[in-house]
Amino acid sequence: MTRKQKRLTLIGFAGLVLAVAVGLVLFALNDRITFFTSPTDLAQGKVKPGTRLRLGGLVEDGSIKRGDGTVVRFRVTDGVNAVPVTYTGILPDLFREGQGTVAEGMIGADGEFKADTVLAKHDENYMPKEVADALKQSGHWQEEAAKATPKK
Amino acid sequence: MRLIDYANPTRFLSLSAALLPWIVGVTVVLFAVGFYLVFFVAPADYQQGETVKIMYIHVPFSWLSMFCYMTMAASALGTLVWRHPLADVSAKCAAPIGAAFTFLALATGSLWGKPMWGTWWVWDARLTSVLVLFIMYLGLIALQETIEDPARAAKAGAILTLVGVVNIPIIKFSVDWWNTLHQPSSVFRAGGSTIATSMLVPLLVMAVAFTFLFLVFHLMAMRNEILRRRIRAMRMIEAAGVE
Numbered sequence: 132m133t134r135k136q137k138r139l140t141l142i143g144f145a146g147l148v149l150a151v152a153v154g155l156v157l158f159a160l161n162d163r164i165t166f167f168t169s170p171t172d173l174a175q176g177k178v179k180p181g182t183r184l185r186l187g188g189l190v191e192d193g194s195i196k197r198g199d200g201t202v203v204r205f206r207v208t209d210g211v212n213a214v215p216v217t218y219t220g221i222l223p224d225l226f227r228e229g230q231g232t233v234a235e236g237m238i239g240a241d242g243e244f245k246a247d248t249v250l251a252k253h254d255e256n257y258m259p260k261e262v263a264d265a266l267k268q269s270g271h272w273q274e275e276a277a278k279a280t281p282k283k
Numbered sequence: 284m285r286l287i288d289y290a291n292p293t294r295f296l297s298l299s300a301a302l303l304p305w306i307v308g309v310t311v312v313l314f315a316v317g318f319y320l321v322f323f324v325a326p327a328d329y330q331q332g333e334t335v336k337i338m339y340i341h342v343p344f345s346w347l348s349m350f351c352y353m354t355m356a357a358s359a360l361g362t363l364v365w366r367h368p369l370a371d372v373s374a375k376c377a378a379p380i381g382a383a384f385t386f387l388a389l390a391t392g393s394l395w396g397k398p399m400w401g402t403w404w405v406w407d408a409r410l411t412s413v414l415v416l417f418i419m420y421l422g423l424i425a426l427q428e429t430i431e432d433p434a435r436a437a438k439a440g441a442i443l444t445l446v447g448v449v450n451i452p453i454i455k456f457s458v459d460w461w462n463t464l465h466q467p468s469s470v471f472r473a474g475g476s477t478i479a480t481s482m483l484v485p486l487l488v489m490a491v492a493f494t495f496l497f498l499v500f501h502l503m504a505m506r507n508e509i510l511r512r513r514i515r516a517m518r519m520i521e522a523a524g525v526e
Contacts, residue, residue, distance in 0.1 A: 138364045142445065153449045157460075165461045166407040187462060223401030225330060233464055250400045255469040257335065258479040259326035 167233045170212040180240050186214060187233045187252070195228055207232060207244070214238075218246040225251035292369055292509050299502045310499055313492035320485035328482070337395040339486055342470075343493035344388035348416060349451055351381035351497060355423075356448045359441035369505075371437035372512070374444060375427055376504035380497060382420035389413060400464060408457035409465035412450060419447040433512070 132140070157164065167187030168178060178184055191213055194206035201220055205228075206213045216234050226232060231252030236245045258266075321339045328335035355377045361370025392410070393403045404410065423440055430436035458467040469478045476483060 135364055139360075142360070142363060146445065146448070149446060149449055153453075157453070161461070164408050166405070166463050169462075223399065225399055226401075248402075250402055250405070250464060252464055253331070253399050253466045255466045255472070256477045257331075257338070257469060257482050258329055259481060260329040261326070262479055263329035 169209045170207055170214045171209055173214055173238065174212040178238065180238050183235070183237055185233050185235045186216065186238075186244055186246075188214075188231070190226070190228050190230055190232050192228045207234060214244050215242070216244040216246050216249075218249050220247075220249070222249055223251040225253060292372075295369060296506060296509060299506055303499070303502055306495060306499055306502070310492060310495040313488065313495055317485065317489040317492045320488055325482055325485045326479075331399060334395060334398055335482070337391050338482075339489045340493075341388060341391040341395060342486060343490045344384050344391060345413070346490060347493050347497050348381060348385035348388050348413070349454060350494065351377050351384060352416065352419075352444075352447070352451060354501070355381065355444050356451075359444040362437050362441040363445070369509075371433070371441070372505050372508045373501070374437075374440060376508050377501055378420055378423045378427065380500045380504070382417065382424065384497070385413065385417040385420060389417060405464045407463040407465055408461045409454065409463045412454045412457050415450055416447075416454060419443075419450065423447075433515075 167185040170186065170188050172178065173186070186207055188207040188209040191206040191208040194204075194213075196204045198204060202217065203219075203222065204215065204217050206215050208214075216236075218234065218236075226249065231254060233250045233252055234244060234246035235248040235250075238244050317339075321336060325336070325339070327333050355374045358370045358374035358377070361367045362374065389410075396405075397403050423443055426443060427436050427440050430439055455468075457463060458465055470476045470483065470486070478486070
């Protein structure tokens with residue numbers, strides 16, 4: 132082996148060790164890196180009542196109910212389970228039924244999630260309005276619920 | 284002539300001097316076409332409206348921030364394995380450009396996030412890993428400036444660059460490995476792109492334009508750095524001669 136090959140092998144080996152080390156760290160921290168918890172995680176009792184968390188999923192169709200002032204109630208679903216949420220405040224523009232959302236707050240003893248922040252999640256689809264309308268008319272519109280199965 | 288012969292600094296200076304006007308010309312044309320497509324042809328998005336226009340600069344900045352880092356990583360290998368003087372010039376000159384592009388990716392993303400998500404910033408895996416990339420760039424610049432001996436600075440910088448490469452796949456796949464607020468990839472993903480053609484074409488033109496812009500900045504910076512190093516060498520010879 133020439134000296135160049137030796138150096139290349141050494142760098143390759145060091146890189147491999149580093150990649151494995153970082154991979155293990157990230158794997159161990161998996162639960163902490165994940166930005167939000169799904170309704171199914173909550174249903175499985177992975178979270179104690181009273182802990183602060185972010186709840187992510189889709190706003191269930193037909194679940195948004197406005198109360199007094201800026202109080203709003205809706206349900207966050209992942210297609211399997213759903214969690215009722217209450218929030219007081221102004222919602223982002225993209226927030227609507229069928230849209231992805233992340234709510235930050237606490238789950239109460241009554242099973243209701245009290246959010247103090249609500250964020251809208253944008254999906255990876257970009258299309259002009261006319262295309263979206265045409266898809267809806269022809270019945271080829273795929274609701275995001277189908278794609279929203281939680282990643283694990 | 285072998286490819287490595289082009290990497291001779293003197294030959295690099297004459298070759299880049301001949302090529303630069305053409306590359307600048309192509310860059311200008313690409314930006315003219317790109318901006319025309321973005322502002323007059325590309326349609327508004329069905330849910331974002333006109334805010335989607337930020338994507339046409341945010342996505343190229345983000346891609347380039349990673350492309351620039353991979354350029355530095357390739358240069359770092361050139362420094363450590365082949366001990367090539369041009370490799371270090373390339374790595375050193377790419378760092379400030381990469382830092383600027385990463386900062387602009389973060390800033391434009393933040394401007395988009397406020398109206399769309401409802402927040403300027405969240406600590407999700409994608410945003411955080413890109414912030415780490417930005418800090419890596421700053422760290423590399425600082426390291427290069429701290430060590431006075433160019434050869435030692437080159438070696439230390441190259442090692443740190445290669446260590447930081449581990450972050451690049453983390454940035455790319457962060458949206459797949461963990462659930463994040465940031466949307467998953469739209470263009471390079473399994474199952475084809477999820478972005479309408481009328482928006483994809485302007486985006487790709489802008490991406491190529493920004494790549495050329497990077498090339499222009501990088502070549503110009505490398506030329507200056509080579510000349511700066513020659514001046515330094517001449518001064519040292521002169522100083523040695525006087526004594």
